[in-house]
Amino acid sequence: MRVGLTVWDTRISPVADTATELLVAQCDGTTWTTERRVPLGGEGHGRMAGKIAGLELDVLVCGAVSRRFGAALEQSGVRVLPWVTGDWQDVLEALVSGQLTPDRFVMAGCGRRRRGGGPRDGRQSGPGRGRRNGAGQGRGRGGGQ
Amino acid sequence: MASRDPKKSAHASPESPYDPILDSIAEGVFTVDSDWRIQSFNRAAERITKTPRGEAIGRPCWEVFRASICESACALRETMASGERIVDRQAYIVNADGDRVPIGLSTALLRDEDGAIIGGVETFRDLSVEEELRRELAGRIRFGDMISKNHLVQEIFALVPDIAESGSTVLIRGDSGTGKELLARAIHEQSPRSDGPLIVVNCGALPDTLLESELFGHLAGAFTDATRDKPGRFELANGGTIFLDEIGDVSPALQSRLLRVLQDGSYEPLGAVETRHSDARVICATNRDLDAMVESGDFRRDLYYRINVVTLELPPLRERREDIPALVKHFIEKFNRLREKTVTGVSPRVMDILMRHDYPGNIRELENIIEHAFVTCRSGVIRARHLPTALLPGGGSGSDKAPTLEELERDFLFALMERVEWDRAAAAHELGIHRTTLWRRLKRLGIEAPAREGEHD
Structure with a gap:
């Protein structure tokens, strides 16, 4: 599964609309490896959504996302798992181990949105359980391009 | 900077002795410690961010505040670094419902008894209502580049935001010159794709x-003159x-290719083997009776059926004559800018002629009439003699007729009233007559202030 995460330093970017970097990671069953980093920003919703759609992600993990940007992502066919917060490595870890549940890594006040799932809310496709591949090349922040 | 124990911060009590004071403030207020964890969060902050205080306390401020500037230009971080307050910086937050809320925010430092910095305070006010009012005032009869107070067009204006957001294919019907392209542009500009291109293709022109x-x-070599690859409009509209x-002017052969690209976005350039994909929103327009063409x-x-998902119908100008004065004013302003002239308006007689005309060419025809008048009218008021002769009663015989004294007086007074923005006292003062005398003259000549933007029908 190819996962995109909007990141800010070591954490998930608080607002997807204004995120400046997207990290692409490959999650294969029990492991994850980072693949590349894509700069974002300086573009509006439509272009940004088109750019993200072009990365052919299975899911985009991000923080807060406005209805407008959510609609642009939806129109571009991007599945979104919004309202996520925390260190992006921990988030990936939770994702591959099936621990990224609606009540964990969720932004303050946004639990009901994750649980309820609006039209923009992506569903987490089963990444499988297990442990991170300790030998995975490009793992962590250093692996980005 | 003095630092609090983050673990202690994370477990801070949702209730603080300062809460009643903070809760009495209409603006959102939160304070953070030196680790950016929220220590207090008032009721207005709860309301604006749609986040309960209990969930906010102890969390890093960016997880709760979710502002457009958190990542790149945090005002509180700036204040912490410089010691300088920031007042009323504009930004927006994304509340827990996913709404973008425009805010004005201010920051200040928090110090202990010894003057050491222990954190910061951020106050913010919700600017949604002000922004909404500003938009409403500006957009009451204007929508994008469209101008109308007609109830049918107003209904379309009201629908556009939802239609724009939906991403659905739109079919705009209307006679030539009714503003179909302007409406398409308004939909595009309100849509999440507004930063992307709007590519206009006149299917009837080629x-x-x-x-x-x-x-x-097409690809190079696809046909005799194709010396290089050329991207198509669908690709450019990505x-x-x-x-x-x-x-409605597209041939049946091309209709089938259009159907495919509308169904799944796929198409092949001329001479290409591989299928390409276009992520373009489609808006169509026609002045033809498609139902009859289908039959x-x-x-x-x-x-x-594929293009007729959302249909909007623009009425012809003859069915929305109430828009003529505002459109005339709009075109005069436009041509004053373009031609560097100082035309102030049209005489009552000209307005009367314009209001009676049938406009087979719709708004485009009205624009052409005003443009024609600008050729001979450099400043002041557009008079009947400036209009195209075909527009005048008797096919133009009136164009050379000298205006009567009454017409001259009417034109003069109308221009004066326009210049003083219909302030009768100012006009009377300028003329050196009493206000009552002026009022009687205006009444006798049938001069009334034209309906302005924002006024109801």
């Missing part, structure tokens, strides 16, 4: 073979909107 190449592009004007077999039924 022969079939050229149109196919124009829409889908991430934006493609506006297919005069869709007669001239337009594919499946294509018709």
Whole structure:
């Protein structure tokens, strides 16, 4: 599964609309490896959504996302798992181990949105359980391009 | 900076002795410790961010505040670094419902008894209502570049935001010159694709073979003159909107190709083997009766159903005459800018002529009439003699007729009233007559202040 995460330093970017970097990671069953980093920003919703759609992600993990940007992502066919917060490595870890549940890594006040799932809310496709591949090349922040 | 124990911060009590004071403030207020963890969060902050205080306390501020500037230009971080307060910086937050809320925010430092910095305070006010009012005032009769107070057009204006957001294919019907392209542009500009391109194609202006190449592009060698690859309009519209004007003029052969790209976005440029994909929102327009064309077999039924998802119908100008004064004013302002002239308005007689005309060419025709008048009228008021002769009663015989004294007086007073913005006291003062005398003259000559933007019908 190819996962995109909007990141800010070591954490998930608080607002997807204004995120400046997207990290692409490959999650294969029990492991994850980072693949590349894509700069974002300086573009509006439509272009940004088109750019993200072009990365052919299975899911985009991000923080807060406005209805407008959510609609642009939806129109571009991007599945979104919004309202996520925390260190992006921990988030990936939770994702591959099936621990990224609606009540964990969720932004303050946004639990009901994750649980309820609006039209923009992506569903987490089963990444499988297990442990991170300790030998995975490009793992962590250093692996980005 | 003095630092609090983050673990202690994370477990801070949701209730603080300062809460009643903070809760009495209409602006959102939160304080953070030196680790950016929220220590207090008032009721207004709860309301604006749609986040309960209990969930906010102890969390890093960016997880709760979710502002557009958190990542790149945090005002509180700036204040912490410089010690300087920031007042009323504009930004927006994304509340827990996903709404973008415009805010004005201010920051200050928090110090202990010894003057050491222990954190910061951020106050913010919700600017949604102000922004909404500003938009409403500006947009009451204007929408994008469209101007109308007609109830049918107002209904369309009201629908546009939802239609723009939906991403659905839109069919705009209306006679030539009714503003179909302006409406398409307004939809595009309100849509999440507004930063992408709006590509306009007039399907009726090109022969079939050229149109196919124009829409889908071609590769070098696809035909005799194709010396290099050329991207099609669908490719250029990627991430934006493609506006297919005069869709009813497309040939049956091309209709089937259009159907495919409308169904799944796929197409092949001329001479290409590989299928390409376009992520373009489609807006179509026509002045033809597509229902009748479907019945007669001239337009594919499946294509018709594909484009007829959301239909908007623009009425002709003769059915929305109430818009003529505002449109005239708009075009005068436009041509004053373009031609560097100082035309102030039209005389009552000209307005009367313009209001009675039938406008087979709709708004475009009205624009042409004003443009024509600008050729001979450099400043002051547009009079009947400045209009195209065909527009005048008797086919133009009146154009050379000298105006009567009463007409001259009417034109003069109208221009004066326009200049003083219908302030009767100012006009009377300028003329050196009493206000009552002026009022009587205006009444006798039938001069009334034209309806202005923002006034109701």
